[in-house]
Amino acid sequence: MGGAANCPSVMNILFGYIILTVFLVLVCMEPNQVEARVEPPYPPDYELKALHEIAAELGKKDWNFSENPCNNKSSWFTPPPTHGSQAINNSTVTCNCSFTNGECHIEVIYLAGQDLDGVLPPSLSKLLYIKTVILHRNYLKGIIPREWAALKLETLSVAMNHITGPIPGYLGNITTLKYLSLENNQFSGTIPPEFGRLVNLENLTLNANYLTGKFPLSLANLSNLKELRISSNNFTGKIPDIFRSWKQLEKLEIQASGFEGPIPSSLALLHNLVELRISDLPGEGSKFPNLKNMKNMYRLMLRSCNISGTIPDYIWELSGLQILDLSFNKLEGNISDSESLTKAQYMYLTKNSLAGHIPEWMSIRDSRYQIDLSYNNFSESHQSLSCRENLNLFQSFSGGKNLGPDNCLKSLPCSKDWYSVNINCGGGATTINGVNYEADEDLGGRAKYVPLKETWETSSTGLFWDTTPTSMDFIARNVSVLRTNNSELYTRARLSPLSLTYYFRCLANGNYTVTLHFAEIVIRDNRSYQSLGRRIFDVYVQEKLELKDFNIKNEEKGVDKAAIRKFKTVVRNKTLTIRFHWAGKGTTAIPRRGTYGPLISAISVDSDHRPRVLNAWEKNLKVVVGAVVSVLCLVLVILGILWWKGYFQPKPSREQVLRGLDLQTGFFTFIQMKAATNNFDPANKIGEGGFGAVYKGVLLDGTIIAIKKLSSKSRQGDREFLNELGMISGLQHPNVVRLYGCCVEGTQLLLDMNTWKIIALHMLYSALVLQQKGNLMELVDPRLVTEFNEEEAIRMAKVALLCTNSSPALRPTMSEVVNMLEGRALVPKLIMDPSIFADESRFGALKDQFNQMQSRKGSEITTITQSSIYSSSTAWSGSSSTSVQHP
Incomplete structure (x- = not known):
C-alpha cells in the first residue's frame, strides 16, 4: 500500500522536472528564435489572388498555394548559396510583416533562371507594396506593361529575356526606382527622355540591346547615378559630354556602344570612379584622358579608343588598380621604370607602338600576375622575358615588318617546308576522312604565348570580366549531343575573351586555302534564356578582315551545327597568321556571365599546290x-x-695543223730532203742535238741549207715541233738567216735553215778573229753609223765571247755577266785557242758573201728563194723575213 501510495508523488516530481527543463530552454533561447516559431499571417486575399494571376501570366507552375507565401518555406523561398555568390536560379517571394496592424505584404518577387515562358505580368500592379521585381534569366516576351508605371518600385530587372519593342517612356514615372536593368533583351529605338525624371536612380544597365539614336541630355538630371552600362548597342553621334552631372558615378561602361570618339574631357570630373570601361570607339581620336584624380580606380579599360601619345606616369602609381587594359590603341613611348608601380594583377598593353626596353619590374612578377605586351615595338634587351607563361611577348619587339614572333621560336627551327597543317582546336588528336588533326589541349591563359610546336603556336590575350577566373575559361565543351558529321571536331573548342591568334610557321611559300570550322556549343537553341545569347566576333587572315560581326548561330540557323568557311590567302616568309577578335559586340552574360568572345573548333591550312603523297x-x-x-x-x-x-x-693531221698556221715558211717533200743530203749521208752530218741530228744539204739551185731531222727516239713531240716552227719563223733580223721551210710526211719532221748553224759557227769564229785583231767594231751593222755607244758595244761583244768559250769552266756566271754589262766589273781577257786563226781566210770569203746579200733588196731575195722552192714543191708559203732557230 505504501509503495502504491508513493507512485503519484514520483510522477509529480518527474513532471516537475520536465516543466522546469522546458522553461529553462525557452529562457536560454534567443528572442528571434522564439519569434521564428511564430507563424506569420498570410498576405491579404487580394495579394494571394494577384499571385495566382501573376503565376499564370509568367507560366510559373510550381508555387504551392496551400502554403503561406510569407513563411519562407518550400516553393516560395530559395535559400541563399552557402559560398556567398549570387545563385543563377532563384525563386523567392519575400513579405514584410512589420506593419503596425500585424499584416504581411509582399515586397519582393525574385524569379531568376526559371526559364519562364510567359509574358511580363500586368497583374504585378495589384501588389501595392511591391518594391523589388527581379525576373532575369527567363524567356519572357512582350513589352513592359503600362500598369507597372503606378508602382513604387525601387528595383526592377527584366534582364536576359526576350522582350522586344521600344523602352516605354512611362517607366520614367516610377520615380522611386534606384536600380533598373534592361540588359540582354531586344529593345529597340531610343532611350526615353522621360528617364530624366528618375532622379533617385543609382544604377542603369542597358547593355546588349538594339538601342539607337543619341543619348538624351535629360539624363544629366540623374545626379544620384552611381553605375551606368550602355555597351553593345547602336547609338549614334559622339559620347555625350554630360559627365559633369554624374559626380557620384562609380562605374561607367561604354563598350562597342556605337558612339564615336573622342572621349569627353569632362570625364576628368568623375573623381569617385572605381571602374571605367570604354572600348571600340570609331571616329576621332584623342590623347590619354585625364584620370589623375581618380585615386580609387580599381578596374580601368580604355581599349580600341584611338588614343595616341604616351601613358601618363600617374597610371603606374594607382595603388588600388587591379585590371589595366589599354590594348589596341596608338600609344607610344616607354613603360615607366619607377619602383612605386601599380600592382595590377592583369595588365594588357597589346597592339600599341610602345618602345624602349621592357622594365625589370615586369620580369619579377610571379604567376599571379598576367601581363600582355604583344604586338609592340620594344627593343629586345631582356632575353629572359621571352618565354614566360604569364608574360605574352608575341611579336612585341621591333624590327621592320616583324613577321615572325620573338626569340621563343629560336629553339624550334624548321625541319622542312610544310604544305598542310590541321588543328583540332581545344580538343585531342583525331583523324577525319584520312586527315590527321593535331591536338590543341593547352589550357591557355589570360596573357599567354609559349611556343611548343614547330609548325604552329597560339597567342591568347584577354580576361573574362565579371567572372571568377578558372583554369577552364579558354576551352568550351559541348553541353548536348552534336547533330553534325565529324563531331570529334566540334566536341570542344578554343575560346578567347579578346584576341586569339594562331601563328603558323615553316610553311612553303605560295597560295593556300584556309578552312575554319565553327560550331556554337555553349549558347543553346531552345525556348530558354540560354538561347538568347549572341556571340559576335571578327576573323582576320593574314591581317585581312575576312569575317566581320560573325555570329555562328545566326549563320547556321541554330547551334551544334558545323559552320565551315574557306578563304584563299598567300603565304610569304613561310608564315601565316589567323586572328580571332572580339570587338565588344553581342551579349556577355548568357547563359552565364563571361560568355562572349571568339570560338573556333578546328583549322585546316592547305597549300593549293601541295605535293602528292x-x-x-x-x-x-x-x-x-x-x-x-x-x-x-x-x-x-x-x-x-x-x-x-x-x-x-677528230685529230687533224700534222700537215693540216701546219697549213692552218701562219708560219711564213715553205713546205718541202721528203724526197727533196733526201736529195739535198744525199739520203742523209753521215758525211753530211754537222751536229746532233737532244731532239735529232743536223745535216748539211745543197738544193738543186745550189743553196746551202742545214736540215734538222727529228729522231724517233727524241722526246720532242708535235707540240714542241710546232712551237719550234712558230718561234723560228717569227724571228726577223738582218743579221740572222731565215727559216726556209719544213717537211711533214708521215712521221718525218724536218726543219730547213739556210746555211743554218754553219753560218752561225762561222760568225762565232769570225768574232773571235776580230777580237784577237782588236777589230770587234766590225761586228756592228755599218748602217748604225754613230747611233750607238761604242764602249758598250765592245763590252757586250767581249762578254758574248766569254759566254761562248769552249771550256764551260771559263764561262762567267749570270751575276758576273750582269755586273760586266752594267760596268760594275771589268771584262777579263779572253783566253783563245791559237788554231782558230789558221782559217782566217775562209772567214773573209764568208764576210764578202754576207755583205753581198745585205746589199740586195729584200724583195729580190724573196723572189729568187720562192722561185727555187716552187720548182721543188707545190705546197709553198713564202715570207720576206729572215729567221733562224737554234738546234
Missing part, C-alpha cells in the same frame, strides 16, 4: 628512277666535259 611502291620507284637519272646525268656531264676539252673531236 606517294605510297610505298611509288616511293621505291621514285628512289630507283632518281638513282638512274642521277647516274645518267653524271655520265652526260663527264662526256660533256671531255667533248669540251676536245677528246671526241
Whole structure:
C-alpha cells in the first residue's frame, strides 16, 4: 500500500522536472528564435489572388498555394548559396510583416533562371507594396506593361529575356526606382527622355540591346547615378559630354556602344570612379584622358579608343588598380621604370607602338600576375622575358615588318617546308576522312604565348570580366549531343575573351586555302534564356578582315551545327597568321556571365599546290628512277666535259695543223730532203742535238741549207715541233738567216735553215778573229753609223765571247755577266785557242758573201728563194723575213 501510495508523488516530481527543463530552454533561447516559431499571417486575399494571376501570366507552375507565401518555406523561398555568390536560379517571394496592424505584404518577387515562358505580368500592379521585381534569366516576351508605371518600385530587372519593342517612356514615372536593368533583351529605338525624371536612380544597365539614336541630355538630371552600362548597342553621334552631372558615378561602361570618339574631357570630373570601361570607339581620336584624380580606380579599360601619345606616369602609381587594359590603341613611348608601380594583377598593353626596353619590374612578377605586351615595338634587351607563361611577348619587339614572333621560336627551327597543317582546336588528336588533326589541349591563359610546336603556336590575350577566373575559361565543351558529321571536331573548342591568334610557321611559300570550322556549343537553341545569347566576333587572315560581326548561330540557323568557311590567302616568309577578335559586340552574360568572345573548333591550312603523297611502291620507284637519272646525268656531264676539252673531236693531221698556221715558211717533200743530203749521208752530218741530228744539204739551185731531222727516239713531240716552227719563223733580223721551210710526211719532221748553224759557227769564229785583231767594231751593222755607244758595244761583244768559250769552266756566271754589262766589273781577257786563226781566210770569203746579200733588196731575195722552192714543191708559203732557230 505504501509503495502504491508513493507512485503519484514520483510522477509529480518527474513532471516537475520536465516543466522546469522546458522553461529553462525557452529562457536560454534567443528572442528571434522564439519569434521564428511564430507563424506569420498570410498576405491579404487580394495579394494571394494577384499571385495566382501573376503565376499564370509568367507560366510559373510550381508555387504551392496551400502554403503561406510569407513563411519562407518550400516553393516560395530559395535559400541563399552557402559560398556567398549570387545563385543563377532563384525563386523567392519575400513579405514584410512589420506593419503596425500585424499584416504581411509582399515586397519582393525574385524569379531568376526559371526559364519562364510567359509574358511580363500586368497583374504585378495589384501588389501595392511591391518594391523589388527581379525576373532575369527567363524567356519572357512582350513589352513592359503600362500598369507597372503606378508602382513604387525601387528595383526592377527584366534582364536576359526576350522582350522586344521600344523602352516605354512611362517607366520614367516610377520615380522611386534606384536600380533598373534592361540588359540582354531586344529593345529597340531610343532611350526615353522621360528617364530624366528618375532622379533617385543609382544604377542603369542597358547593355546588349538594339538601342539607337543619341543619348538624351535629360539624363544629366540623374545626379544620384552611381553605375551606368550602355555597351553593345547602336547609338549614334559622339559620347555625350554630360559627365559633369554624374559626380557620384562609380562605374561607367561604354563598350562597342556605337558612339564615336573622342572621349569627353569632362570625364576628368568623375573623381569617385572605381571602374571605367570604354572600348571600340570609331571616329576621332584623342590623347590619354585625364584620370589623375581618380585615386580609387580599381578596374580601368580604355581599349580600341584611338588614343595616341604616351601613358601618363600617374597610371603606374594607382595603388588600388587591379585590371589595366589599354590594348589596341596608338600609344607610344616607354613603360615607366619607377619602383612605386601599380600592382595590377592583369595588365594588357597589346597592339600599341610602345618602345624602349621592357622594365625589370615586369620580369619579377610571379604567376599571379598576367601581363600582355604583344604586338609592340620594344627593343629586345631582356632575353629572359621571352618565354614566360604569364608574360605574352608575341611579336612585341621591333624590327621592320616583324613577321615572325620573338626569340621563343629560336629553339624550334624548321625541319622542312610544310604544305598542310590541321588543328583540332581545344580538343585531342583525331583523324577525319584520312586527315590527321593535331591536338590543341593547352589550357591557355589570360596573357599567354609559349611556343611548343614547330609548325604552329597560339597567342591568347584577354580576361573574362565579371567572372571568377578558372583554369577552364579558354576551352568550351559541348553541353548536348552534336547533330553534325565529324563531331570529334566540334566536341570542344578554343575560346578567347579578346584576341586569339594562331601563328603558323615553316610553311612553303605560295597560295593556300584556309578552312575554319565553327560550331556554337555553349549558347543553346531552345525556348530558354540560354538561347538568347549572341556571340559576335571578327576573323582576320593574314591581317585581312575576312569575317566581320560573325555570329555562328545566326549563320547556321541554330547551334551544334558545323559552320565551315574557306578563304584563299598567300603565304610569304613561310608564315601565316589567323586572328580571332572580339570587338565588344553581342551579349556577355548568357547563359552565364563571361560568355562572349571568339570560338573556333578546328583549322585546316592547305597549300593549293601541295605535293602528292606517294605510297610505298611509288616511293621505291621514285628512289630507283632518281638513282638512274642521277647516274645518267653524271655520265652526260663527264662526256660533256671531255667533248669540251676536245677528246671526241677528230685529230687533224700534222700537215693540216701546219697549213692552218701562219708560219711564213715553205713546205718541202721528203724526197727533196733526201736529195739535198744525199739520203742523209753521215758525211753530211754537222751536229746532233737532244731532239735529232743536223745535216748539211745543197738544193738543186745550189743553196746551202742545214736540215734538222727529228729522231724517233727524241722526246720532242708535235707540240714542241710546232712551237719550234712558230718561234723560228717569227724571228726577223738582218743579221740572222731565215727559216726556209719544213717537211711533214708521215712521221718525218724536218726543219730547213739556210746555211743554218754553219753560218752561225762561222760568225762565232769570225768574232773571235776580230777580237784577237782588236777589230770587234766590225761586228756592228755599218748602217748604225754613230747611233750607238761604242764602249758598250765592245763590252757586250767581249762578254758574248766569254759566254761562248769552249771550256764551260771559263764561262762567267749570270751575276758576273750582269755586273760586266752594267760596268760594275771589268771584262777579263779572253783566253783563245791559237788554231782558230789558221782559217782566217775562209772567214773573209764568208764576210764578202754576207755583205753581198745585205746589199740586195729584200724583195729580190724573196723572189729568187720562192722561185727555187716552187720548182721543188707545190705546197709553198713564202715570207720576206729572215729567221733562224737554234738546234
